[in-house]
Amino acid sequence: MSPQGEGALLHGVEQATVELGGQSRRVAQPRSEDELRGLLTHLKEAKRRGEGQPVAFLGRGSSMEWCCPSLWNGAEPDRALWISMESLVESGGTGIIEYVPGDGTLTAQAGARMETLRAAVHEGGHRITPAGSAHGQSEGGTLGGLLASGGSSIDRCRFGPTRHHVLGMRVQEATDRGPIKTGGRLVKNVTGFDLHRLHVGGRGTLGAILEASLRLVPVPEAEVLVISKPFASTAEATVAALEVRAQPGIQPRALFVARRVVHVLLAGRERQVEEELSRTTAGLDADSVERGPHVEGQALKAAHRRSVVTIATAPSKVKGVVQGLEAAGIGPLYVEPDAALVEFDEEALSSVNADQIAAAHGGLDPRHAFVTLLRAAPPINGLRSALAERQSPPAAVRVWTERLRSNCDPDGILESADFPLRGASNP
Amino acid sequence: MATMAGLSRSQLKELTRIVGDRGVRTDAGAKSAYESDGFMLERAAPSVVVLPRSTQEAAQAVRVLRDAGLVIVPRGAGTGLSGGARPIAGGAVLGTARMREVLEVNEVDRYARVQAGVVNVHLSNACDSAGLFYAPDPSSQTACTIGGNVGNNSGGPHGFRYGSTTRHVLGLTLVDADGEITELGGAFPDPCHGYDLIGPLVGSEGMLGLVTEVTVKLLPQPETVETLLCLFEDLDACCDAVSEMIARRLEPSAIEILDRLTIEAVEASVLRAGYPANAEAVMLIEVDGGAHEVAATSEDILQVAKEFGAFDSRRTSDPKERKKLWAGRKGAFGAMGRIAPDLYVADVVVPRTRLREIVQVAAEACTARGLRLANVFHAGDGNLHPNISYDRRDKEEVSRVVEAGAIIMQACVDAGGSLTGEHGVGLEKQDEMCMLFSNDDLGAMKSLKAVFDPAEFWNPGKMIPVRGCREIHTKPLPIDQGEVVS
Numbered sequence: 008m009s010p011q012g013e014g015a016l017l018h019g020v021e022q023a024t025v026e027l028g029g030q031s032r033r034v035a036q037p038r039s040e041d042e043l044r045g046l047l048t049h050l051k052e053a054k055r056r057g058e059g060q061p062v063a064f065l066g067r068g069s070s071m072e073w074c075c076p077s078l079w080n081g082a083e084p085d086r087a088l089w090i091s092m093e094s095l096v097e098s099g100g101t102g103i104i105e106y107v108p109g110d111g112t113l114t115a116q117a118g119a120r121m122e123t124l125r126a127a128v129h130e131g132g133h134r135i136t137p138a139g140s141a142h143g144q145s146e147g148g149t150l151g152g153l154l155a156s157g158g159s160s161i162d163r164c165r166f167g168p169t170r171h172h173v174l175g176m177r178v179q180e181a182t183d184r185g186p187i188k189t190g191g192r193l194v195k196n197v198t199g200f201d202l203h204r205l206h207v208g209g210r211g212t213l214g215a216i217l218e219a220s221l222r223l224v225p226v227p228e229a230e231v232l233v234i235s236k237p238f239a240s241t242a243e244a245t246v247a248a249l250e251v252r253a254q255p256g257i258q259p260r261a262l263f264v265a266r267r268v269v270h271v272l273l274a275g276r277e278r279q280v281e282e283e284l285s286r287t288t289a290g291l292d293a294d295s296v297e298r299g300p301h302v303e304g305q306a307l308k309a310a311h312r313r314s315v316v317t318i319a320t321a322p323s324k325v326k327g328v329v330q331g332l333e334a335a336g337i338g339p340l341y342v343e344p345d346a347a348l349v350e351f352d353e354e355a356l357s358s359v360n361a362d363q364i365a366a367a368h369g370g371l372d373p374r375h376a377f378v379t380l381l382r383a384a385p386p387i388n389g390l391r392s393a394l395a396e397r398q399s400p401p402a403a404v405r406v407w408t409e410r411l412r413s414n415c416d417p418d419g420i421l422e423s424a425d426f427p428l429r430g431a432s433n434p
Numbered sequence: 435m436a437t438m439a440g441l442s443r444s445q446l447k448e449l450t451r452i453v454g455d456r457g458v459r460t461d462a463g464a465k466s467a468y469e470s471d472g473f474m475l476e477r478a479a480p481s482v483v484v485l486p487r488s489t490q491e492a493a494q495a496v497r498v499l500r501d502a503g504l505v506i507v508p509r510g511a512g513t514g515l516s517g518g519a520r521p522i523a524g525g526a527v528l529g530t531a532r533m534r535e536v537l538e539v540n541e542v543d544r545y546a547r548v549q550a551g552v553v554n555v556h557l558s559n560a561c562d563s564a565g566l567f568y569a570p571d572p573s574s575q576t577a578c579t580i581g582g583n584v585g586n587n588s589g590g591p592h593g594f595r596y597g598s599t600t601r602h603v604l605g606l607t608l609v610d611a612d613g614e615i616t617e618l619g620g621a622f623p624d625p626c627h628g629y630d631l632i633g634p635l636v637g638s639e640g641m642l643g644l645v646t647e648v649t650v651k652l653l654p655q656p657e658t659v660e661t662l663l664c665l666f667e668d669l670d671a672c673c674d675a676v677s678e679m680i681a682r683r684l685e686p687s688a689i690e691i692l693d694r695l696t697i698e699a700v701e702a703s704v705l706r707a708g709y710p711a712n713a714e715a716v717m718l719i720e721v722d723g724g725a726h727e728v729a730a731t732s733e734d735i736l737q738v739a740k741e742f743g744a745f746d747s748r749r750t751s752d753p754k755e756r757k758k759l760w761a762g763r764k765g766a767f768g769a770m771g772r773i774a775p776d777l778y779v780a781d782v783v784v785p786r787t788r789l790r791e792i793v794q795v796a797a798e799a800c801t802a803r804g805l806r807l808a809n810v811f812h813a814g815d816g817n818l819h820p821n822i823s824y825d826r827r828d829k830e831e832v833s834r835v836v837e838a839g840a841i842i843m844q845a846c847v848d849a850g851g852s853l854t855g856e857h858g859v860g861l862e863k864q865d866e867m868c869m870l871f872s873n874d875d876l877g878a879m880k881s882l883k884a885v886f887d888p889a890e891f892w893n894p895g896k897m898i899p900v901r902g903c904r905e906i907h908t909k910p911l912p913i914d915q916g917e918v919v920s
Contacts, residue, residue: 107785107787108681109677109680109681109787110680110786110816111680111683111786133683157630167597167601170633171597171600171601184878185872185874186874187872187874187875187877187878188872188875189875191850191852191870192785193783193784193785193816193850193851193852194786194815194816195589195593195598195815195816195817195855195856196783196852196854196855197586197589197598197637197854197855197856197858197859198852198853198854198859198863198867198870199859199871199875199879199897200634200637200638200879200882200883200897201587201600201633201634201636201637202634202878202879202882203633204630204634205629205630205631205633207630207633208629209629213629225683226683253542255565255654256657256724258723258724275723275727276726276727276730276731277730278726278727278729278730279723279724279725279726279727279730281726282725282726283724320622321543321621321622322542322543322544323540323542323543347543347622377622400628401616401617402614403608403610403614403616404616404618404628407631407885408628408629410884410885410888411629411885414882414884414885426628427629428628
């Protein structure tokens, strides 16, 4: 984020024009929670007067392209107001509120940078899960951005999705309430509703995450990355990866297929990792085996992508989905067999047209494949209406969602055109 | 013409048509059975008990009850310890006791779909032959249901490694106040349509709707399992050893502590596990995973235990021996019936660096009030269960128990802990929510309830304090009623 110029105060909050994602954008930079709350109050009042403007919370902008593509890529970038959460972190500070190595928990401000947090907990022998940023993008975001975007990383194979590691939060909704606390800083706690789960993946549409507490995972004693030789197709590589998944006695920390190559990250006690390595390579033709603490970073690099589409299915259906996409000429594909995710970027669409994509989409069984568009790309933009029709949420979910939105943001200042999906009958 | 509060003869007839003769109970015996859960001091009988066999029956029954103006308390096996599954005054109890079918076990995709009334241990049995298991294992797992586990976000000893119920729920079928059926999630790994609605529904104590079916994640059975028993002459040292194991980032699947009084109770019961009588505290640990992982972790654990004064230890991978050791732990609460007629089972959580401190506070609070305290708890999670024995007929003793319980809870909150780790808030800790949450925090919780249940139809009057926190903070400590269970 590079400031281009300081502007006038906006309702008492400093405002700057900042170069972000190739555009000059208006960014409000509250320095305290009171300033943030005051700003939200003014925005609500403006909306009531009919002078509303599009608003979204901003970490460092690394996930905006798929969190709120309409606003990020919109035709009138000057109209949108981005509210920085990074500015709430004291200048020169880390944003860490509490790291308790003896308890394996971390509490930090939403604007804290992920690389700072990862470095701090590494010193205490811990790692943060997710291991990398959402959807394999380059690291560089904030804690709040990571959680609001809701994505998980390659280590979900072992530790599950990001939301399972969020212990609690403080959140500022767009209501008259002050910051609210939900959950806590404890690894086990069932006191009250888990409201924080709504904000993980909520894209900031229910309020701003101010702080979050995370359960950490230990740095493993040993780590090995097995990289297979390239397979002839992603479908063949997927079959090989599914065989690794099904083999008893192997608990990969990460298992994915990228560019027709299977990647297996093993981690844990040293002798156990060697045993699992031996079992893995017995069934997988390895091109390389790398050892050491750097291999997780290597795996993240291999999983790096700018996906435009993700398809969630079930492990037993992954192979069929991959075969269907490859038959339609879409590829290369990224596949996580255990999480049953299939993704692809714009490059995968280079040799197909919109009709072929529509046909491939039509070949997916909607009962077993849920398609999400992560960012705009010309050949797939036509899918939006088809998806809205085929993947319309149940009626009750729409009602609950609208009530949630109206409870947390009664004036609709955080309303997004992109999230949550509203379905065909309620566009 | 009404036959009972709010329910006409024709509505009663309609309910009977929907769920069958055995599914509607209005007799005194049934009402008595449903007037409390495991939190037995306070009781209130429902007007009617309805026991559907399927989601469809439940949905139809809900419509009849709604039209009759009766509120509904959803209920599993009633093993909860916070009063969450009992009526406050009248209304209907909608139980899942007849919804006990495991609908699907999918070996490849590693999930199971079950009716909400399936008993926890029956699910594990059902997926055993597929080489899979369901991780959450509350001590009451031979009786408690998956639906009840969802309502309370239940844990259990193995929650240390595998997490509580919320980490294992993939999908839910929910019946709302209109009797509409909604499927949320499923075998897909992530929330698809938008907000993660399953997140707050798990642990919502039946206040947002009726869960009738659950899709849960199953895990591959570990290759090797070892159970370790470490004996200590000192409970404090035992607690410190656990804190050190966490600090050294060791990863067993369970770390439990039982103190001397608990050991005596277990050993004097039919659940005799062979815990030595000469130990002040025993640490029961389970390590699972690959053979090498288990061997290395077990060695490290035994080393820490030794450094902190363990005078003896055992280590076994024999299934029969392991089962025996765990039977003592899982039956500990039942065994304590030998100590006194009634038992107050506290359920609090603290950061794992503060275990010793809170155990000492509990001991001092009880000693100063002439009360007998037995500790059995999920030490690895910081989830303490100080259990205070008493006789409910002795009102003065009850007031001392309540006082000690309040001191323990406040000490936990002051130490950065929380009110409940797995039993839920229910009625028992409703007022104490104000120790932890502000009016704004509680307002946000009320808003969530209004999202799913604007008419306050589901389990009203639970969890969220009815009165404002300021009023609760100024109330005197109750002396004529205790937060006790037996």
